[in-house]
Amino acid sequence: MNKNRFMKFLAASCAVFFSLAFIVKFAGPNILKQYISYGIGDCKTVPILCLQPDEKTLTPEPNREYADTLVPQKFPKMSLSAPKGFNLVQELIKKKYYKKRHPGNKAVIYLLRQEPGAFIRLYTDVQKQGVKNNYEFIRRLMYANINKISNLTDAFFVIMKSIFIPDLGQQNICRMVQFKMGDKIGFINYSMAKPDNYFDCNVLDAKDNFFKVYIKDIGGRLDLNNVFAIISTLEPVN
Secondary structure, eight states, rough: OOOHHHHHHHHHHHHHHTTTHHHHHOOOHHHHHHHHHHHHHHTTTOOGGTTOOOOSEEOOOOOOHHTTTTTEEESSSSSEETTTOOOEETTTTTOSOOOOOOEEEEEEEEEEEEEETTTTTTOOGGGTTTSSSSSHHHHHHOOOGGGOOOOOOHHHHHHHHHHHOOOOOOOGGGGEEEETTTTEEOOOOOEEEEEEEEEEEEEEEETOOOEEEEEEEOOOOOOOOHHHHTTOOEEEEO
């Protein structure tokens, strides 16, 4: 997950989004919804566009016994402890936890960090909708639903959602959960269908630093409790 490429995708989407303003002005929300459905997909073809977080907020306690088995790693912008057997990638920086790779082993954890306020600078008009920080931006994005588009801002977040959430395997079995764990809050989107699991973790700390931890768990070794233990070790590096 190259940060520059990721931000270019977001910026390009913003440019497309602004061109939709004409449609909203002269045709209205229904045509806007259809336009986006033709370009991106609908709930049937891209189920994630209609998926929303579970109503209950999870308040997990990280498994410290499991956390003690993780390997601490430090990158230029963030640190994390991760399971052995995974490659770690922050932007173009890669680290491996084993000297010899087994054929077909592609278990990877991709990392990204954004500073406080980074996302609202993409589209400053969201501040008029009460979106003042990274957390509110991510929350609005996770609750975006293509069937509930009524204005340009709704369309913006649906477009962002289609880009922001990476491959989760079988989308029709995906779940979204919101959580609060110590000084960290956020959302985890995941699917667990053997043989592989996928976890898209969107985490914010008390200072509004944003972390994305995307785990391709090839072989399905992790569960949600393991993932909470991993993200509990996230720290910014300045």
